[in-house]
Amino acid sequence: MKYVEEFRDPALGRALSAQILSLVEPGRHYKLMEVCGGHTHTIYKYGIDDLLPENVELVHGPGCPVCVIPMGRVDDGIAIAGREGVTFACFGDMMRVPGSRGTLLEAKAAGADVRVVYSPLDALRLAKANPERDVVFFAIGFETTAPSTALTLKRARAEGVENFLCMCSHVTIVPPLRALLDSPGFELDGFVGPGHVATIVGLRPFEFVPAEYGRPFVASGFEPLDVLQSIEMILRQLAAGRAAVENQYTRVVPYEGNPAALRAIEEVFEPRPEFEWRGMGTIPESALRIAEEYAEFDAERRYPPPGERVADPRECQCGEVLKGAIKPWECRVFGTSCTPEHAIGACMVSPEGACAAYYNFGRLARRREPV
Amino acid sequence: MIDGSHDCEDGTCITCGDVAVPLRVVSLDGERGLALCEDGAGRREAVEIALVAPVAPGEQLLVHAGTAIAKMDPKPRPGAPA
Numbered sequence: 001m002k003y004v005e006e007f008r009d010p011a012l013g014r015a016l017s018a019q020i021l022s023l024v025e026p027g028r029h030y031k032l033m034e035v036c037g038g039h040t041h042t043i044y045k046y047g048i049d050d051l052l053p054e055n056v057e058l059v060h061g062p063g064c065p066v067c068v069i070p071m072g073r074v075d076d077g078i079a080i081a082g083r084e085g086v087t088f089a090c091f092g093d094m095m096r097v098p099g100s101r102g103t104l105l106e107a108k109a110a111g112a113d114v115r116v117v118y119s120p121l122d123a124l125r126l127a128k129a130n131p132e133r134d135v136v137f138f139a140i141g142f143e144t145t146a147p148s149t150a151l152t153l154k155r156a157r158a159e160g161v162e163n164f165l166c167m168c169s170h171v172t173i174v175p176p177l178r179a180l181l182d183s184p185g186f187e188l189d190g191f192v193g194p195g196h197v198a199t200i201v202g203l204r205p206f207e208f209v210p211a212e213y214g215r216p217f218v219a220s221g222f223e224p225l226d227v228l229q230s231i232e233m234i235l236r237q238l239a240a241g242r243a244a245v246e247n248q249y250t251r252v253v254p255y256e257g258n259p260a261a262l263r264a265i266e267e268v269f270e271p272r273p274e275f276e277w278r279g280m281g282t283i284p285e286s287a288l289r290i291a292e293e294y295a296e297f298d299a300e301r302r303y304p305p306p307g308e309r310v311a312d313p314r315e316c317q318c319g320e321v322l323k324g325a326i327k328p329w330e331c332r333v334f335g336t337s338c339t340p341e342h343a344i345g346a347c348m349v350s351p352e353g354a355c356a357a358y359y360n361f362g363r364l365a366r367r368r369e370p371v
Numbered sequence: 372m373i374d375g376s377h378d379c380e381d382g383t384c385i386t387c388g389d390v391a392v393p394l395r396v397v398s399l400d401g402e403r404g405l406a407l408c409e410d411g412a413g414r415r416e417a418v419e420i421a422l423v424a425p426v427a428p429g430e431q432l433l434v435h436a437g438t439a440i441a442k443m444d445p446k447p448r449p450g451a452p453a
Contacts, residue, residue, distance in 0.1 A: 147440065
């Protein structure tokens with residue numbers, strides 16, 4: 001298919017791999033973070049790490065929207081799903097994320113009306129088809145997904161749908177990146193940047209990475225050649241002693257992003273003063289809530305949830321994985337008591353989660369052979 | 372909704388999380404502001420086009436969670452920044 005096959009060409013991949021090899025200094029260790037779970041998935045599905053020299057290490061960032069939702073927030077969703085007259089709609093990945101007393105899937109098995117949807121628009125259709133019930137959409141995702149929720153709320157208002165509500169758990173990418181860069185002992189040489197978030201917000205919000213922290217940032221596509229080329233671009237900057245924001249994903253990322261999407265976000269949402277991230281603690285202004293102007297669609301106002309903070313399971317090391325401090329197979333429960341079928345941590349639940357990517361693609365506990 | 376028209380592909384749900392897919396516009400539903408789009412395997416879905424309007428049949432859109440978030444550059448060049 002156009003835009004897909006040409007970005008999976010093995011010959012071009014080998015050429016990029018050779019260029020990468022020519023750019024690394026022997027004896028120097030390079031640590032690069034791919035921010036997005038989608039990149040993690042591409043890297044292990046296509047074995048991109050096997051095409052890199054031994055001294056180029058990839059660490060996996062906090063950009064999996066399912067993985068960063070804390071347990072207390074899952075509990076809130078389950079509480080709302082259990083309310084009389086509520087149909088709760090969420091993306092499939094969210095169904096198996098454990099809260100402190102089970103998952104949404106288990107709540108469904110116990111009788112709650114929980115449905116899987118593929119888009120906010122699907123949830124709106126569900127509301128229109130079931131006017132006697134309140135349909136609550138569990139909105140998760142970064143700036144990529146927030147416009148979709150915003151447009152759906154605008155559409156619900158335009159169409160006079162009063163039984164469509166949203167439990168907004170959208171998050172924003174810059175605050176956690178800053179929190180990571182500010183965390184003591186955090187060492188990194190550059191970012192493979194989130195291409196789809198950049199499609200919406202543009203590149204300007206990431207200029208602080210080179211300007212304040214002196215690290216290269218390359219907005220990257222999601223096909224294997226995209227990721228390889230982004231790594232090559234970062235290494236090229238490092239070899240030249242430069243740090244800049246660059247755009248590998250020019251086929252969809254404009255420097256200014258998508259102004260219509262940013263306007264929709266601005267109109268429908270407002271920043272939350274703070275939001276808890278799984279394993280990373282509370283980060284100021286790192287999430288969105290529904291603005292006063294759209295209050296009638298806010299599920300948390302109509303069905304106030306408990307909102308209790310729940311500590312992550314003691315044995316789970318998702319937090320360290322999300323910060324790139326350990327590899328998934330270094331977690332004490334990886335692949336033993338924590339598997340995709342019975343996940344303890346959210347990084348094992350979502351296919352985009354680093355642990356699930358390692359587990360599904362056989363990176364169970366091995367170090368790479370040098371290329 | 373699970374209606375058989377969407378499947379999880381390669382372990383990743385096509386609209387879940389932060390994944391976006393290129394789809395081709397087949398026809399427009401101007402009244403509702405939606406476009407019927409098709410992927411490489413011929414699966415079709417109605418897509419919100421408010422963020423990229425106007426669009427024309429045959430154009431390629433990048434679609435995330437049922438919403439087109441960008442038009443694709445018509446001449447991608449693998450190997451060069453793309």
